[in-house]
Amino acid sequence: MIRRDVIYRGRVQGVGFRWTTNHIAKNFDVNGTVENRTDGTVYLVVEGQLEEVDAFMLAIKGRMKNNIKDVSVTDSTSSGNFGDFRVNY
Numbered sequence: 001m002i003r004r005d006v007i008y009r010g011r012v013q014g015v016g017f018r019w020t021t022n023h024i025a026k027n028f029d030v031n032g033t034v035e036n037r038t039d040g041t042v043y044l045v046v047e048g049q050l051e052e053v054d055a056f057m058l059a060i061k062g063r064m065k066n067n068i069k070d071v072s073v074t075d076s077t078s079s080g081n082f083g084d085f086r087v088n089y
Contacts, residue, residue, distance in 0.1 A: 001078035004053050006044040007037075010069030017042050018087045020063055028056040031082035035089070046085070047078045 008017070013036050021034045021044065030048035037043050044060075046053055061068065 025085035
């Protein structure tokens with residue numbers, strides 16, 4: 001199990017990014033959160049098996065590629081603190 005902290009930059013707020021990410025998450029065995037930040041970025045925390053997390057990330061990229069200009073990714077050990085995937089407001 002891994003934890004991936006991701007910051008998306010670009011036109012990622014006000015375009016349904018969080019909703020789309022939450023909808024995509026339902027197709028994968030992942031847990032975590034996605035939220036808008038005050039600096040205009042979207043912050044994602046996702047935990048799961050490496051293959052599931054990678055596939056989830058690819059699906060997000062495929063759906064939102066026209067909005068994403070840059071992605072920062074940090075991997076670490078899963079915390080196990082998330083019971084599902086949800087949008088933080």
